[in-house]
Amino acid sequence: MTTINVFMAAHHKQCDNLFAAAEASIAAGDWDNGVTQWQEFAAELETHFAREESILFPQFEAATGSMGGPTQMMRMEHEQMRSLVNEINKAVDSKDKDQFPGLSETLMITMQQHNMKEEQMLYPMIDQSLPDTAEIIAQMSQQK
Ligand SMILES: [Fe+2]
Ligand SMILES: [Fe+2]
Numbered sequence: 001m002t003t004i005n006v007f008m009a010a011h012h013k014q015c016d017n018l019f020a021a022a023e024a025s026i027a028a029g030d031w032d033n034g035v036t037q038w039q040e041f042a043a044e045l046e047t048h049f050a051r052e053e054s055i056l057f058p059q060f061e062a063a064t065g066s067m068g069g070p071t072q073m074m075r076m077e078h079e080q081m082r083s084l085v086n087e088i089n090k091a092v093d094s095k096d097k098d099q100f101p102g103l104s105e106t107l108m109i110t111m112q113q114h115n116m117k118e119e120q121m122l123y124p125m126i127d128q129s130l131p132d133t134a135e136i137i138a139q140m141s142q143q144k
Helices: 004-027 031-064 070-093 099-129 133-142
Strands: none
Touching: 004 031, 004 099, 004 133, 031 070, 031 099, 031 133, 070 099
16 A cells, blocks of 8 residues: 555655756756756646645644644745745746756755655654545545
């Protein structure tokens, strides 16, 4: 049986790979591919956040009665990453090779730290707290 942790860590990896492809293209000056890859990454990351914010976290909060704990911290970090993505969108739109590297580095570090907290602490707690993880994974797979 797939756990929430296995399913969501695989989606983190998928987002990481899209991010790395966009970053490599833009670093090489290939804006044509880089812009498309960046948009793919940004869309997949938003899908991931939506799975957590509208399906996974509410079910965990309902099951444990915990509203102000780790999920609230994760939601705040999502907002930080969204504002970084917005900044990078502007740099990508204007093909700003000076702004992109610093902003994307900051996003990558923030994402790595966030994902590590989820994979090492939050997802294991969720796997232990929720009885029917298969049903939640099925719901999240539908979320676009
Ligand atoms: Fe998250
Ligand atoms: Fe996540």
